[in-house]
Amino acid sequence: MFRQGKPTIRSQLSTLVAACVLPVWLIAALMARHAYVTKLDQVSRDLLENARGMSMAVDRELANVQASLTALGSSPSFRKGDFVALHQQSKGILKNYPGADIIVADGTGQQLVNTYRPLGSRLPKRNNPDTVRRIFEGGKPIVSDLFRGAVTKRAVIAIDVPVVIDGVVAYDLSMSFPSQVLSSVLQSQNVFKDWYGTVVDRNGVITARTRNLAEFVGRQITGDLRTAMSRANEGTISLKNSQGVPTFSAFSKSPFTGWTVAVAVPTETALGEIYSWMRWAVGVGVAISLLGILLASWIASRIAKDIQSLVEPALAIGRGEVATAIGTDSKEASELAEALVQASQLLHRRAEERDQAERQLSLTIEELRLETVERSRAMEEVRRQEQLLTQQSRQAALGEMVGNIAHQWRQPLNALGLLVQQPLLFHELGELDREFLKEHAAKSMEIVKHMSQTIDDFRNFFRPDKEKIRFKVSDEVAKVLSLVDGSLQSLGVSLQVQQEGDPTIEGYPNEFAQVLLNVLLNARDVIAERAVVAPTVRVRIAEQAGRTVLTVTDNAGGIPEEIMDRIFDPYFTTKGPQAGTGVGLFMSKTIIEKNMGGVLTACNVDGGAQFRIEV
DSSP states (O other): OHHHHHHHHHHHHHHHHHHHHHHHHHHHHHHHHHHHHHHHHHHHHHHHHHHHHHHHHHHHHHHHHHHHHHHHHTOHHHHHTOHHHHHHHHHHHGGGSTTOEEEEEOTTOBEEEETTSOTTOOOOBOSOHHHHHHHHHHOSOEEOOOEEOTTTOSEEEEEEEEEEETTEEEEEEEEEEETHHHHHHHHTSOOOTTOEEEEEOTTSBEEEESSOHHHHTTOBOOHHHHHHHHHOSEEEEEEEOTTSOEEEEEEEEOTTTOOEEEEEEEHHHHTHHHHHHHHHHHHHHHHHHHHHHHHHHHHHHHHHHHHHTTHHHHHHHHTTOOOOOOOOSSHHHHHHHHHHHHHHHHHHHHHHHHHHHHHHHHHHHHHHHHHHHHHHHHHHHHHHHHHHHHHHHHHHHHHHHHHHHHHHHHHHHHHHHHHHHHHHHHHHTTOOOHHHHHHHHHHHHHHHHHHHHHHHHHHHHTSOOOSOEEEEHHHHHHHHHHHHHHHHHHTTOEEEEEEOSOOEEEEOHHHHHHHHHHHHHHHHHHHHHHTOSSOEEEEEEEEETTEEEEEEEEOSOOOOGGGGGGTTSTTOOSSOTTTOOSOHHHHHHHIIIIISSOEEEEEEETTEEEEEEEO
16 A cells, blocks of 8 residues: 555656746746737738728729719610610720620610620520619619629629619610639739638629639638628638638628628748747747756655655545644645644544434434325325215215105106096096097106106216216206206296307216206205295306306305305305205315316306306
């Protein structure tokens, strides 16, 4: 272990040596960086200024051409349609623009005059119909992008101006010239040694170049330069040219033409002086660093002895023992030895605290386990209570249904009793015949069928739903009303049903019907309790905002405000223990909101209460 400690000591001594030479290197690096950045900024500024200057020179050249065309466009020969005179006038202007051609075209792009061809030659339509269209639509001069002439078949640039006669654009007057014209303009500018300039049109196509024009004209620019041009109107960028040589480039976009002029110079040419200076600075820095290393080595030999004395306290800490204090010759080593002693003592205290925390964590985990078990038991009890409430609700509804069946059967039983007595009476009167018996049997069977249907409705109503299905609300409303109609009629209740559309619900139809039954029976009980004159119950079915809404409204005076917030609580009832269980509305709210994802609310309206089911 002692031998393994030696590399750590050497590492510390090496750090000390590096600390001696670091200031020299830091100063040299800062100076070199400052010089490099300063030179780079200067080169960037000079390049950008030259790019702007060349862009202005190109704009001046194009502006002169535009001015010459505008002057020619005011010639009276256009109004006369004298194209022979126009051809001669154009030839006169072209003396100042060697290699250029002047074209006159109509609104369809058909060339009427082209100085490249003899007068009277058959001329095609222009190859840039979009420019012709814009001239006639906008009535403003246009500088085209690079295109190939329809007659000359050369890569040319054109400046088009409108010829206006009586306020209407009559002709498109254009001068087209080859890329060499702009290349000459670029070469006339005084810029860096070994520089080269490029003109790029609005489509990113090289229009002119100071070098290798034939090779590059008509090609799209690519790479980082194209990306930089798409993001800003001017700027500088470092990149490699087509030969792979690193260069500095600057570009400036003309507001007059929308073209961009780019200037590039090899990095070695632009920064040759600063590279030479940096090589000299590095040489001096290396010499000073060697001197610093020799001085640092002498100082390190004095420190090594004190560092060796710290090995034993460190090993004691590694064995988990409390390190003892030792004496050294230097202040720093003494402080480090004391720190080792304090660290060993701190580690012992932390170990004791860790053990205590682990014991406390074990107790907390056990408490959480017991609490989880208790919560599970509580949840099981809650589920059991919910099942009990559901059973009580169904039993209460069952009792109500028995009373409703009694109401439904009372009138048919009376009618059936009368029918049973009729045959004997008719026999005594001597009017009993086969036709009477046949009609009498049909009426009796109709009543029996009606009573049997009531039993079927009763049985289906309490059949539990096992899965959600889509059902019509109107069907369930009709089923419930058929079960309570007799009891409502016995109180003289006017039952009104209003339906808007035929909405459906995804859920449990029997549970939905049970909720409606609970609400109607509550309305019936309140009407009976308060002896309401002309009682009315209105059931309304509608769709609102994509949801089904069912409302039940009565005119029994409404719900007292002091109990409004409690009517949906379990076991809360105003009927007394003999008349109600207090679970009907609680289970109704549970069915609608938990089982079917809807909302059940109650409020007072004019003269009564309204229950609203929204699913």
